[in-house]
Amino acid sequence: MIDDKMKKYDKIVKNAAGREVPTIINGEEHIPYQGVGKYKPTGKKYAPPIPTCADYPADGNKTVSNLKEVLIKAGLKDGMTISTHHHFRNGDLIANQIFDIAKELGVKDLRWYPSASFPCHEHLIPYLEDGTINRIEGSMNGPLGKFASEGKMKGLGVLRSHGGRYQAVQDGEVVIDIAVIAAPTADAFGNANGVDGPAACGLLGFALADSQYAHKVIVVTDNLVPFPAIPWQIHGNYVDYVVKVDKVGLPEKIISGTTKITKSPDRLLIAEMTAKFCDAAGLIYDGFSYQAGAGGTALSIGNYFGDILRERGWKARFIRAGSNKYPVQMLEEGLVDYILDGQTFDLEGVRSMRENPGHVNTSPFTSYNYHSKGNFASMIDIVVLGATEVDVNFNANVVTHSDGYLLHGIGGWQNCLFAKTVILPIPLFRDRMPVILDKVTTLCGPGELIDVIVTERGIAINPKRTDLLEKVKDSGLPIRTIEELKEEAERICGVPEKPVLSDEIIAVIKWVDGTVIDSVRRVI
């Protein structure tokens, strides 16, 4: 229900990136993007109410018999903000149940604040249609993104990076009424972790902000152990209730189809060129660090890095990962001191996290929150990221396809742009659509933070990075300007048509500091 007080969006301005964005979003004021590092917050962190042990059971037993009862106890009512997390990725079983219960109870106008939504949440479309859920603020992968793109969501979607999600909660931009944390292992006090139990999925860092700041925090588990559940990645001291269910998630579904080394010759070439570029530019050294991500190309790049380390007797200081079997192999082989885990992409990663002290649990607070006294994203030597589109100013898009559909989340992508060298290894075209354009459909990452584009037909270096240009000038690598790469793609595929989009805004993209960097338009 969007009443007069709560306009879906209003007061559109042109932000510092030249993008038109609303400054009233779902009835609340937001700040337009002002440039990288330009917006300085002046307020105070969100201050949740002070609880007292006098209101909690002395024996630490916070169990409640089922999800419905606990949502009633937590005071579920119209207009609340409910959060869930995507550590089970497409194997989440809890979010759908929460909104089934909300529907059953006749609760309306909820804001769903997931750390990400997946195709398994298509089940929620009827609730988005009937007003049980007003809107999703969070990444929308697949069907929910399509639903939003078609202008069907009642409220305006708000997409935030993982770090931006933490920032929004910390800063009080989003006040979570009820956080529901699905946990593979917990004790009755609410201490919880993701490494033990039948549904072990890795780690629970996405839920950290919620546990610290939400008014009511519910831990749901299928593996209730005697106090203390160790490691206690979520502290029971923040938790109100604990619910035991039969099955909390499907850990086998944390495996993404993209967590396999690519077999595509073009992509293998891109991976090899990326690794060679990093080496030629002197970015790989004894003690370096990198984040390669989970895509097939990225995994191959990690393997090339491993080969270089092995050959020279070097060691990486850390890999920033979603752990899967490839970085785990490197850890076990002694090619790296630490894996800093943000999420977990296969069950080998989960096993290793349980067994190997070289894994370090991270959270969007330690890794990505821009409103803190630094975070470690900016300390990583090399970050390899994907993109759906890049423009000639190195601006990049990661959420919409060339047809305008909002089909991907931001994840940690924006946060990672602060790394020392950011490389986008991308094909020059996909389905005969060039990837390098004059202007990206949706601006997610400002070009000034993107250093290198590696394609199967050449490497473009951001002119800002004169140091890199100098280093690789005699490397024999196919260094091109980004315009040259664009022209080459257009010679092959023709100049692409722009997607025809409505003026209507269906979602906004937040920058890491909470400002609005772009709007997403309805697909016609």
Added chain:
Amino acid sequence: MIDDKMKKYDKIVKNAAGREVPTIINGEEHIPYQGVGKYKPTGKKYAPPIPTCADYPADGNKTVSNLKEVLIKAGLKDGMTISTHHHFRNGDLIANQIFDIAKELGVKDLRWYPSASFPCHEHLIPYLEDGTINRIEGSMNGPLGKFASEGKMKGLGVLRSHGGRYQAVQDGEVVIDIAVIAAPTADAFGNANGVDGPAACGLLGFALADSQYAHKVIVVTDNLVPFPAIPWQIHGNYVDYVVKVDKVGLPEKIISGTTKITKSPDRLLIAEMTAKFCDAAGLIYDGFSYQAGAGGTALSIGNYFGDILRERGWKARFIRAGSNKYPVQMLEEGLVDYILDGQTFDLEGVRSMRENPGHVNTSPFTSYNYHSKGNFASMIDIVVLGATEVDVNFNANVVTHSDGYLLHGIGGWQNCLFAKTVILPIPLFRDRMPVILDKVTTLCGPGELIDVIVTERGIAINPKRTDLLEKVKDSGLPIRTIEELKEEAERICGVPEKPVLSDEIIAVIKWVDGTVIDSVRRVI
């Protein structure tokens, strides 16, 4: 300088325990004690200013060359609150240097907010005299307590338990301007731990609240390692500056003289009777938990518990510890699943913490903070504590001696009173002064939370604990009323004279919820 606006204390009322306490303390309003679990906070947690990564170095290097420079950078000025922590116990080298610098800079009226002060801080007495330091809010062990007791401190002392210290910071009752965290290992970003490095002292949990809420956070270390310093018990994301010094602390001085098993026959008898009582009362079972503390008697009790477990093939679920060689032996022998460490009492404890994953870092947040959604202190089966005095209503004193001198800190003592069964094993008299009195000199712990007094001449059970009375009635143990024990002591030593104290208040004792439970008077 106590000006008109900042009265040392004022507006004395009688609190719910019948004790006269000021409600204006150092110019600020405080709430008198209202009874256990009676005061319900209605406010919000303290909200520190929102920082931004834009103001911190992207490469994560926050090092500043020395302590003086960093204190100037942090904006040290008159009237500020400066915090330090006692994980080096009597081997702290940093606090004295901070105030040497403050003196050199001519800064006045500082509030020193240590988690505890030790005899090594006697060095600071001239600064308390000349007004560099206005007052100490924190435990005062030894010389500083004597100084305060003699009415020489300019401001009023405020003593808080470890949990109360966290609560005061979290609730905004104490706003820390500059926190200085001495760390045996840190990286340039400020991640820090206490288990590695030449000054390894165990853990840094006392500094957690300060890192989360202080306006400026300084990490001082003598062991700077490449990012990431793992474990990162203190998160660099909360840290402003890092300083490298030659020597950050004397880890050999974390060993207290009391961390040796007692050889006194009377104390051994008390220890044995305590263990027998726990067994007879059914408090020891497969999966039980206990906290025995570091005193000689307490350590012997732990050994008796170990014998019982070994004999019956049982295992404790956890020991709450300051780790030292005795609980470490039990962990290594497999007599306990986990040690939940709050501080560390010897270097065997430090070694084991580094090597054995059965150790769990805790902090006053997880263990003791009363203004949270529960804490684990109330979930411990048996807690064994000391006391300087107990009265016939089981009220106990842990800070002042029978001569009225304030010579001990509260530590976690008040917080531990919430355990399922609280036992005070104490001698019936010390230096011919009876320990059981009609009324304790200073009320630190309400009698309703204290269950059992074990002396060498008999055991008194709080009449509230009819369950315990019933369980041990046929045990053959010497169960007495507390009045009988008091009479016996008086038969031997005579009725003790009360200390002659001035009406002047020199310090107050906070209860775990931030209310004022008692006042400490000047010694004449």
